[in-house]
Amino acid sequence: MWEPQYETMTRDALAGLQLTRLKDTIQRAYENVPLYRNRFREAGITPDDIRSLADVAKLPFTVKTDFRDNYPYGLLATPLDEVVRLHASSGTTGKPIIAPYTAGDVAIFADLMARSLHSAGVRRGDVMQNAYGYGLFTGGLGFHYGGERLGATVVPVSSGNTKRQIMLIQDLGTTVITCTPSYALVLGETARELGVDLRETKLRLAVCGAEPWTEAMRTEIEAKTGTSAIDTYGLTEIMGPGVGIECEEKAGMHLWEDHFLVEIIDPVTNQPLPYGEQGELIITTLTKEALPIIRFRTRDLVTLNATPCACGRTMVRMSKVKGRTDDMLIIRGVNVFPTQIESALLAIKGVEPHYQIIVDRERHLDDIEIWVEVSGTVFSDEFRVLEELEGRVRGEINSILGISARVKLVEPRTITRTAGKAKRVIDRRELESQ
Amino acid sequence: MRIKQISVFVGNESGRLVEMLEPISQAGIDIQALSVADSADFGIVRMVVSDTEAAVTTLRQAGFILKVTEVLLYEIPDKPGGLMKSVVAPLARAGINLEYFYAFVASEPGRARVVIKVSDPAAAERVLAESPASG
Numbered sequence: 001m002w003e004p005q006y007e008t009m010t011r012d013a014l015a016g017l018q019l020t021r022l023k024d025t026i027q028r029a030y031e032n033v034p035l036y037r038n039r040f041r042e043a044g045i046t047p048d049d050i051r052s053l054a055d056v057a058k059l060p061f062t063v064k065t066d067f068r069d070n071y072p073y074g075l076l077a078t079p080l081d082e083v084v085r086l087h088a089s090s091g092t093t094g095k096p097i098i099a100p101y102t103a104g105d106v107a108i109f110a111d112l113m114a115r116s117l118h119s120a121g122v123r124r125g126d127v128m129q130n131a132y133g134y135g136l137f138t139g140g141l142g143f144h145y146g147g148e149r150l151g152a153t154v155v156p157v158s159s160g161n162t163k164r165q166i167m168l169i170q171d172l173g174t175t176v177i178t179c180t181p182s183y184a185l186v187l188g189e190t191a192r193e194l195g196v197d198l199r200e201t202k203l204r205l206a207v208c209g210a211e212p213w214t215e216a217m218r219t220e221i222e223a224k225t226g227t228s229a230i231d232t233y234g235l236t237e238i239m240g241p242g243v244g245i246e247c248e249e250k251a252g253m254h255l256w257e258d259h260f261l262v263e264i265i266d267p268v269t270n271q272p273l274p275y276g277e278q279g280e281l282i283i284t285t286l287t288k289e290a291l292p293i294i295r296f297r298t299r300d301l302v303t304l305n306a307t308p309c310a311c312g313r314t315m316v317r318m319s320k321v322k323g324r325t326d327d328m329l330i331i332r333g334v335n336v337f338p339t340q341i342e343s344a345l346l347a348i349k350g351v352e353p354h355y356q357i358i359v360d361r362e363r364h365l366d367d368i369e370i371w372v373e374v375s376g377t378v379f380s381d382e383f384r385v386l387e388e389l390e391g392r393v394r395g396e397i398n399s400i401l402g403i404s405a406r407v408k409l410v411e412p413r414t415i416t417r418t419a420g421k422a423k424r425v426i427d428r429r430e431l432e433s434q
Numbered sequence: 435m436r437i438k439q440i441s442v443f444v445g446n447e448s449g450r451l452v453e454m455l456e457p458i459s460q461a462g463i464d465i466q467a468l469s470v471a472d473s474a475d476f477g478i479v480r481m482v483v484s485d486t487e488a489a490v491t492t493l494r495q496a497g498f499i500l501k502v503t504e505v506l507l508y509e510i511p512d513k514p515g516g517l518m519k520s521v522v523a524p525l526a527r528a529g530i531n532l533e534y535f536y537a538f539v540a541s542e543p544g545r546a547r548v549v550i551k552v553s554d555p556a557a558a559e560r561v562l563a564e565s566p567a568s569g
Contacts, residue, residue, distance in 0.1 A: 382534075
């Protein structure tokens, strides 16, 4: 372990540390950020009302649009001259989310990334090829400085240029790849097309994050790249990567609770839920200086588990992200998450986990079509066989979601591959209403 | 006669067939017989070419998924009832399932050729050996 004094502390000691840090964060946010001061006043509370960890539930939520409304420096809790770095989200619409860091924040970021990478199994002596995008995105520099702090040999290749990535894996003796899960699959497939078997290289570990993925996709990545694939969790608003990560047990992502206070709420009623129930993850930062964030609504649907882990860490474990409250599609009144469709596809042999969901509205009725890439192994020159395959996919989706979907088999590589996040859903209903 | 046929999965997008045929023509490969079958979503192009191996390599490089299957090639009389009497009826009588077939005119006048995919090729060969079709 990188910081066993924290990673294995008793839940009681942890709660004490969290309360001290929570009070400090709330005080600083109240004094320095007009948004928080105004919201506290509206709710009729002051920092003195927070006497226990449970009191956090009295505090108002912070949401994604708060960042946009206070762009670029409105949420900054320190003078700008204390800020040594700015990151920004890869926002596709409107202004990006700006994440400022003081020297202290940058140091904690690197420490938590080192702690995370160590938990994933990265050690001094590993050659870590960092294929997260460098630049404004927190992933590139986050993994970079964490790897350096740990003492690994970091290769700052950034995202893209897949052929060069594969060449470097072979030539530099890369043992660890850090990238999005969809890019890990692209690497595996491209290597195969180039006649390179990644399983015969020194590559042994893939640290994947920045988009939700399933257990079945893990199996695919591991088979195609010859790695053990570790899931990691992070958000630009909170810090970037390094908020949580799996240990080698792969039994949930440990959230670093000495730096982040986590809650689970029902996303509809906003009421707290007990551990074990699926709900929206809420995070309050405990040590951030430039950007203290109180009760951030992550929109990620997860479950938490505070029972001790076989690895010895006491930090709460979070399930894989089961869906996003804002990615959730409502199709004919049924809640549908893209990850459910992915699970359905991966249950069928020969179907690639490359898919796109197209939602449309015909005669006021929601219509869902799923494009699925056909793999070389499953292709048959008989229609009957391909139609049976479409039928199996339809049946699997129907049994998981309880709705009928049209399934369209498409050629390999029809669905756009990205070095970053995969675009899974095209919702044409929104376009029509605009 | 047993021959090799290439079946290619082609998405239903305009111009996709051109993208498939172009590299074959550029590689100097002759298409001797071709059939396109399509559903609403996708098509399967089946063809017999002068150099199967070269065509497979070319198409794979162009990113197509394909399958090489063994089919039967027969020459039949190009006259009314020729197909029925020499191929279809004998196979039906023998209970051999015809999965698909396509026909094209042979270079020799008065003769036509058919490519046949059946459930049991060996049995079909025995049946057709006694019919007016020549393999």
